[in-house]
Amino acid sequence: MIKQEIHLENVFSRxxxxxxxxxxxxWEFIEESIRLHSKKTCxxxxxxxxxxxxxxxxxxxxxxxxxxxxxxxxxxxxxxFENDISxxxxxxxxxxxxxxxxxxxxxSSRFENNTILNDCNATAVVFDTSLTNKIxxxxxxxxxxxxxxxxxxxxxxxxxxxxxxxIDTETAIILYTSGTTGKPKGAMLTHFNVIHSCLHYKxxxxxxxxxxxxxxxxxxxxxxxxxxxxxxxxVGGSLTLKKKFEVKDFLNTAEDQELTYLIMVPAMYNLCxxxxxxxxxxxxxxxxxxxxxxxxxxxxxxxxxKVLPNLSLINIYGATETTxxxxxxxxxxxxxxxxxVGKCVPTGQIKIINEKQEELRSNQHGELLISGPxxxxxxxxxxxxxxxxxxxxxxxxxxxxxxxxxxxYIYILDRKKDIINRGGYNVxxxxxxxxxxxxxxxxxxxxIPHPDEILGEKIHVVIFKNDSLLVDQLKxxxxxxxxxxxxxxxxxxxxxxxxxxxxxxxxxxxLSKLYNLF
Numbered sequence: 001m002i003k004q005e006i007h008l009e010n011v012f013s014r015x016x017x018x019x020x021x022x023x024x025x026x027w028e029f030i031e032e033s034i035r036l037h038s039k040k041t042c043x044x045x046x047x048x049x050x051x052x053x054x055x056x057x058x059x060x061x062x063x064x065x066x067x068x069x070x071x072x073x074x075x076x077x078x079x080x081f082e083n084d085i086s087x088x089x090x091x092x093x094x095x096x097x098x099x100x101x102x103x104x105x106x107x108s109s110r111f112e113n114n115t116i117l118n119d120c121n122a123t124a125v126v127f128d129t130s131l132t133n134k135i136x137x138x139x140x141x142x143x144x145x146x147x148x149x150x151x152x153x154x155x156x157x158x159x160x161x162x163x164x165x166x167i168d169t170e171t172a173i174i175l176y177t178s179g180t181t182g183k184p185k186g187a188m189l190t191h192f193n194v195i196h197s198c199l200h201y202k203x204x205x206x207x208x209x210x211x212x213x214x215x216x217x218x219x220x221x222x223x224x225x226x227x228x229x230x231x232x233x234x235v236g237g238s239l240t241l242k243k244k245f246e247v248k249d250f251l252n253t254a255e256d257q258e259l260t261y262l263i264m265v266p267a268m269y270n271l272c273x274x275x276x277x278x279x280x281x282x283x284x285x286x287x288x289x290x291x292x293x294x295x296x297x298x299x300x301x302x303x304x305x306k307v308l309p310n311l312s313l314i315n316i317y318g319a320t321e322t323t324x325x326x327x328x329x330x331x332x333x334x335x336x337x338x339x340x341v342g343k344c345v346p347t348g349q350i351k352i353i354n355e356k357q358e359e360l361r362s363n364q365h366g367e368l369l370i371s372g373p374x375x376x377x378x379x380x381x382x383x384x385x386x387x388x389x390x391x392x393x394x395x396x397x398x399x400x401x402x403x404x405x406x407x408x409y410i411y412i413l414d415r416k417k418d419i420i421n422r423g424g425y426n427v428x429x430x431x432x433x434x435x436x437x438x439x440x441x442x443x444x445x446x447x448i449p450h451p452d453e454i455l456g457e458k459i460h461v462v463i464f465k466n467d468s469l470l471v472d473q474l475k476x477x478x479x480x481x482x483x484x485x486x487x488x489x490x491x492x493x494x495x496x497x498x499x500x501x502x503x504x505x506x507x508x509x510x511l512s513k514l515y516n517l518f
Contacts, residue, residue: 001203001204001206001330002202002203002206003203004019004020004021004199004203004346005019005020005021006018006019006020006346006347007020009373011169011192011373012169012377012394013394014371014393014394016347016371016372016373016394017346017347017348017349017372017373018196018347018373019195019196019199019347019373022195022196022199023195024166024168024191025166025167025168025172025191025195026095026166026172026191026194026195026230027095027096027164027166028166029195029198029233029234030092030095030096030233033052033233033234033235033236034052034053034055034056036209036236037052037209037236038051038052038053039051039052039053040052040209040236040238041238042054042055042232042233042238042239043055043085043088043238043239043240043241044238044239044240044241044257045084045085045088045240045241046084048085050085052236055088055089055092057155058085058089058149058152058155059089059092059093059096060155060156060157061152061153061154061155061156062089062090062093062152063093063097063155063156063158064152064153064154064155064156065151065152066093066145067156069124069143069145071097071099071123071124072123073097073098073099073164073165074098074099074100074170074171075099075100075123075124076099076100076102076120076121076122076123076174077090077094077099077100077101077102077122077123077124077125077126078102078103078104078113078116078117078120078122078124078125078126078127078135078142079091079094079101079102079103079104079125079126079127080104080106080113080125080126080127080128080131080134080135081106081127081128081131081219082106082128082131082219082243083215083216083218083219083224083241083242083243084128084241084243085149085241086128086147086148086149087103087219087241088229088241089149090126090147091103091225091229095172096164097164098164098165098166098170100120100171100172100173100174101172101173101174102116102117102120102122102173102174102176102186103173103175103219103220103225104116104117104125104127104134104135104220105218105220105221106131106134106218106220107218108134109134110133110134110135110136110137112184113134113135113138114135114137114138115183115184116176116184116186117135117138117142118138119176119183119184119186119380119381120174120186120380120381121381122142123142123143124142124143124144124145125138125142125143125144125145126145126147127144127145127146127147128146128147128148129146129147129148132146166191167191168190168191168192168195169190169191169192169377170190170191171188171189171190171380172189172190172191172194173189173194173225174186174187174188174189174380175187175189175220175221175222175225175320177320185379185380185382185385186379186380186381186382187320187321187376187379187380188376188377188378188379188380189222189226189320189323189376190376190377192373193323193373193374193375193376194226194230194323196323196347196372196373196374197226197227197231197322197323197324197325197374198226198230198231198234198235200325200328200345200346200347200374201227201231201324201325201328202231202234202235203346204325204328204345205261205288205314207231207235207237207261208235208236208237209235209236209237210237210260211232211235211237211238211260211261212237212238212239212240212257212258212259212260212261213228213231213232213237213238213239213240213259213260213261213262214239214240214242214250214253214254214257214259214262215228215229215239215240215241215242215262216242216244216245216250216262216264216268217263217264217265217504219241222318222319222320222323222324223263223292223324226323226324227263227290227324227325228262228263237261238257240253240257245264245268245271247271247272247275247276248275248276250272250276251272251276251277251278251279251283254283254286255279255282255283258285259283259285259286260285260286260287260288261286261287261288261290262288262289262290263290263291263292263316264289264290264291265291265292265293265504265505266291266293266296266297266300267444267497267500267504268504269289269291269296269300269304269313270297270300270443270444272304273299273300273303273304274443278307278308280307280308280309283308283311284310285310286308286310286311287310287311287312288311288312288314289304289311289312289313289314290314290315290316291313291314291315291316292315292316292317292318292341293504293505296313296315296437297437297438297439297440297442297443298338298437298438298439298440299438299439299440299441299442301313301338302440312331314328314329314331314342315327315328315329315340315341315342316328316329316341316342317341317342317410317412319396319398320376321370321375321376321389321396321398322348322370322372322374322375322376322396323374323375323376324374325345325374326344326345326348326350326370326372326374327341327342327343327344327345327348327350327410328342328343328345329341329342329343330342330343337409338438339411339434340405340409340410340411341410341411341412342409342410343408343409343410344372344408344410345372345374347372347373347374348370348371348372348374348375349370349371349372349395350368350369350370350371350404350410351368351369351371351395352364352365352366352367352368352369352402352403352404353366353367353369354366354367360403362403362404362405362406363403363404363405363406364403365401365402365403365413366401366402366403367397367398367399367400367401367416368398368400368401368402368410368412369391369395369396369397369398370395370396370398371393371394371395371396375394375395375396376396378390399415399416399417400412400413400414400415400416401413401414401415401416401419401428412430413428413430413431414428414429414430414431418430418508420447420448420449420457420458420459421449421456421457422455422456422457422458422459422485422486423454423455423456423485425485425486427459427485427486429446429447429448429459430447431482431486432447432459432461432478432482432486432488433445433446433447435477435478435481435482436461436463436474436477436478439469439473439474439477440469441465441466441468441469442463442464442465442469442474443464443465443466443497444463444464444497444498444506445461445462445463445464446461446462446463446498446506446508446511447459447460447461447462447488448460448462448508448511448512448517450489450490450517450518451518452489458489458490459486459487459488459489459490460488460489460490460491460492460517460518461474461488461490461491461492462492462494462498462511462515462517463491463492463493463494464493464494464495464496464497464498465493471491471493474491475488475491490517492515492517494515498511499511499514
C-alpha cells in the first residue's frame with residue numbers, strides 16, 4: 001500500500017483527515033493524465049482504441065456541438081447511455097464545464113428516469129437514440145438531446161475548465177440511490193469526495209498507468225463511475241467498456257488486453273467458475289479482483305486461487321454515500337478474517353453505536369456510522385433526508401449492523417431492516433448466509449424472514465447450488481455452527497441465480513413472491 005501524508009481540514013463544517021497532496025478538482029487530474037499519457041490508450045469501446053489525446057479532442061468537439069444550449073455552471077445534466085464511449089465523452093464534458101452530471105441507468109424504467117430528472121430539476125438530458133423510450137414524456141422545459149458520436153466535428157480549443165472555476169467542495173455528480181425504501185435520494189458527490197476515493201483505491205492497490213480494467217458493472221453506479229472510469233483516468237491507466245457481462249467474452253477480453261484490476265459482484269466470479277475456462281498464463285497480470293455487496297463463497301475463492309495464483313481477491317465495503325470505498329481488505333489476511341470486509345480507509349472513521357447512540361467497544365454489535373472525506377455532504381434538495389441520515393458532526397448512518405474486532409477489522413452482520421426477529425431473538429441473516437456460502441457447491445444464498453403466527457418470524461433459506469451438494473449437509477453444518485434459535489426453519493432450492501436489482505444486489509423482498517414461498 002502506498003502511504004501518503006494526511007492532515008486535518010475543516011470541510012463541509014466537519015473536521016476531517018484528508019490527503020494533503022491532491023488535485024484541486026476532478027478535471028485537474030483528468031487534464032494531467034491527458035498531458036502525461038497523450039498517446040496512450042485511455043478507453044477501448046467495441047474494439048476501438050481511443051488515446052488520451054483523442055478523448056480530449058472528442059470532448060472539445062462536444063463544446064462546439066453544445067454551445068447553442070448555453071448551459072450554465074451547476075446546471076444538472078442527465079445522461080442516458082450504455083457502458084460506451086458516449087458516456088465517457090459526455091461525462092467529461094459536464095465535469096469540465098462545471099455542469100452537474102446525473103447518470104441514468106439504461107435498465108431503469110421511464111418512470112424512474114423521469115422521477116430523477118424532475119427531482120434534480122434537470123436542464124437537459126443527453127441520451128443514445130436507442131434509449132429514447134426510456135425518457136419520453138419528461139417535462140417540456142427539459143432539453144432533450146439525442147447524441148451520436150458521428151455528429152462531432154470542429155473541436156474547440158477554448159479552455160472551459162478555467163472559465164468554470166471548479167471548486168473541490170462543489171457537487172460534480174448526483175447519483176440516485178435505488179429507492180428500495182421509498183423515493184430515490186440524490187447523493188451529491190463532490191470533487192473532494194471523488195478525489196479522495198480515487199486516492200484510496202490507488203494507494204491500496206498500487207495502481208499505476210500500467211493498469212488496465214474492464215467495466216462490466218453499470219457506468220451509472222458509483223462502482224462504475226468512480227472505481228473504474230474516473231479511477232483509471234486518475235492513474236493514467238486504460239479501461240475497456242462492456243455493455244453486458246458474458247463470461248466467454250469477458251475472459252477473452254481479459255486475456256487479450258491483459259487485465260490487471262477490476263471490481264465485480266461475487267455472482268460474476270461464480271459465473272466465471274461455472275461457465276468459464278481460465279488460461280492462467282494469459283491472465284497472469286490480473287492481480288486485483290475486488291468484490292462487494294455479498295460474501296464470496298470459499299469454494300469460489302479456492303478455485304480462483306488455484307487457477308489464478310497471482311490474483312488477490314479483495315472484499316470492499318462501501319456505498320453511494322461514501323463515494324465507493326469505506327473499507328478495503330488488506331491483500332494479505334489470515335483465514336479467520338475471511339468474513340471481514342477489511343479495515344477502514346486511512347482517512348475514514350467508523351463508529352459502532354447502540355440504540356442509545358453510545359459508542360461500543362470491540363466485538364459489540366451495533367450500527368455503523370461512517371465519516372471521512374469520501375462521505376457526501378448530503379442529498380440534493382432534500383434537507384429532511386440529510387438531517388435524518390447524517391449526524392450533526394457529519395457521520396453517515398449506514399443502516400448496517402456490525403462490529404469491529406481488536407485488530408480493527410470490520411464485520412457486517414446485516415442491514416437493520418433485514419434483521420429477523422424470531423420470538424424476540426434478533427437473527428442476522430448475513431451470519432447464516434456467510435456460513436452457508438462458505439460451503440463448496442453453494443452458488444448463491446439469501447436468508448429472509450418467514451411470517452409465523454407464534455414466533456412472529458422464522459428463518460427461510462433460498463439457495464442456488466450445484467447438484468452434488470445436499471441440503472441435509474447444509475442443515476448439519478448449521479446445527480453444528482449456529483445457536484438453536486438461528487437454525488433455518490425452511491429451505492427452498494432454486495434452479496437459477498437469485499433476482500437482483502440494477503446494481504447487482506439480491507432483491508430479498510421479491511423472493512417470496514417470485515417463488516411463492518408463503
